[in-house]
Amino acid sequence: MQDLIALTRVLADRRDTLALGALLRGPLIGVTEEELADVVWQLPHSDEESTRIPRLDLGADPATIANPLVRETLDKLQSLYRKSNSTTPHELLSQAVDVLRVRPLLLQRHGQAERSLVNVDLYLSLSIGYAVRGLRIFAETMTAAWNQEERAVGGRPDAQEEAVALYTMHAAKGLEWPIVIPVNTMTGALGPDNAIVGRKTDTFYCKIFGVAPDGYETARKAEIDELDHERVRLWYVAATRARELLVLPRLDAKPSKSAWISLVDLSLAALPNLDISHLPDDIATPDTGGENLQTRTAFAAEAEAIAARQTHLT
Numbered sequence: 064m065q066d067l068i069a070l071t072r073v074l075a076d077r078r079d080t081l082a083l084g085a086l087l088r089g090p091l092i093g094v095t096e097e098e099l100a101d102v103v104w105q106l107p108h109s110d111e112e113s114t115r116i117p118r119l120d121l122g123a124d125p126a127t128i129a130n131p132l133v134r135e136t137l138d139k140l141q142s143l144y145r146k147s148n149s150t151t152p153h154e155l156l157s158q159a160v161d162v163l164r165v166r167p168l169l170l171q172r173h174g175q176a177e178r179s180l181v182n183v184d185l186y187l188s189l190s191i192g193y194a195v196r197g198l199r200i201f202a203e204t205m206t207a208a209w210n211q212e213e214r215a216v217g218g219r220p221d222a223q224e225e226a227v228a229l230y231t232m233h234a235a236k237g238l239e240w241p242i243v244i245p246v247n248t249m250t251g252a253l254g255p256d257n258a259i260v261g262r263k264t265d266t267f268y269c270k271i272f273g274v275a276p277d278g279y280e281t282a283r284k285a286e287i288d289e290l291d292h293e294r295v296r297l298w299y300v301a302a303t304r305a306r307e308l309l310v311l312p313r314l315d316a317k318p319s320k321s322a323w324i325s326l327v328d329l330s331l332a333a334l335p336n337l338d339i340s341h342l343p344d345d346i347a348t349p350d351t352g353g354e355n356l357q358t359r360t361a362f363a364a365e366a367e368a369i370a371a372r373q374t375h376l377t
Contacts (some may be wrong), residue, residue: 066091067186068205070159071152074144075202077121083140084119090172091163092136102130139163152190152198160187160234167237232297235304243305248324249314252294259286291326298327310337 066089072082087094094102099119106117107127121137121144128134139162147155160166165183169176193201208215228240258269261282268279302309313331318324 064182064186065089065209067156067160067165067183068202068209070163071156071190071198071202071205073121073140074147074155074159075197075199077144078118080118080120083121087133087136091165091168092132094130094133098130098133102128102133105129136163147198151194152201153187153194155198156187156190161236164237166234170238232301236300239304239306241305241307242310243301243308244310244312245301246312248312249316249318249322251319251321252290252323252326259283261285262289294323294326298323 066086069082069086069089070091072079073086076082084099086092087099088096103116103119105128106119106123108115108117121140123137125134125137125141128137140159143155143159143162146158160183166180169179169183173179189205190198190201193204230238258267259279259282260267261278262285266278266282268276268282270276270279311329311331311334313334314324
């Protein structure tokens with residue numbers, strides 16, 4: 064929870080050096096204090112005559128940081144921070160949990176991490192009510208709750224070994240299950256927005272009154288290609304999460320070219336059918352036992368009989 068609160072504060076205020084230091088030093092990233100001191104010492108000074116130590120915040124240039132882990136983390140956080148004004152706190156924090164691989168790290172750290180994983184989802188659910196008030200208010204509320212040591216009911220990991228868990232392809236990174244069934248693959252993939260930021264040049268392209276600027280079509284084509292490659296990588300993630308069995312639904316209708324099932328050639332026609340011959344034909348229904356005819360007198364008599372059979376040792 065402390066790592067998630069630090070992550071929330073960093074994304075809410077890029078100048079929060081304390082939260083960034085706590086996040087980098089915490090177990091989620093794992094940078095030592097000596098490495099953090101070296102990173103701060105190597106930051107460029109704004110004034111050569113000034114002896115003031117530079118501040119390590121989210122506005123630092125990742126290119127000036129030699130530590131590869133800190134540089135990669137800052138690059139991810141800056142990419143998420145640029146989305147803070149265009150999305151809800153819940154969506155932003157959900158993306159941050161996926162980008163920083165919080166769930167796989169918890170699973171690797173604890174082994175049986177069901178309670179920790181449920182608490183991550185519980186923390187994310189708390190941010191749903193701040194869609195209008197914003198991420199900064201949510202960060203302040205969570206920080207105050209942590210400082211005042213407010214107690215909250217933790218999540219209950221009711222999922223057992225044979226339970227069904229529903230994950231997105233993004234959230235499934237680093238996780239695996241005995242059986243995996245990709246669902247909702249007939250859904251069409253979304254295209255890029257009209258406003259595009261070139262990935263190589265960081266140039267912003269946008270149509271104004273329907274007129275496209277120079278280089279807009281090239282940037283849009285590059286963005287479409289990159290999104291297609293990313294979706295193929297997501298299919299690789301979905302298809303490699305199963306330890307024992309991967310079940311691919313064979314669809315009756317012909318999917319469109321933009322559907323997820325059409326992005327890669329899964330050779331569905333060549334795959335064997337799922338053998339369910341060993342399963343019963345009819346699904347058994349539990350026997351309710353009929354109407355409860357027990358009366359208060361019968362209940363008292365049964366209770367007395369149970370009490371009479373008890374053995375007490377002195």
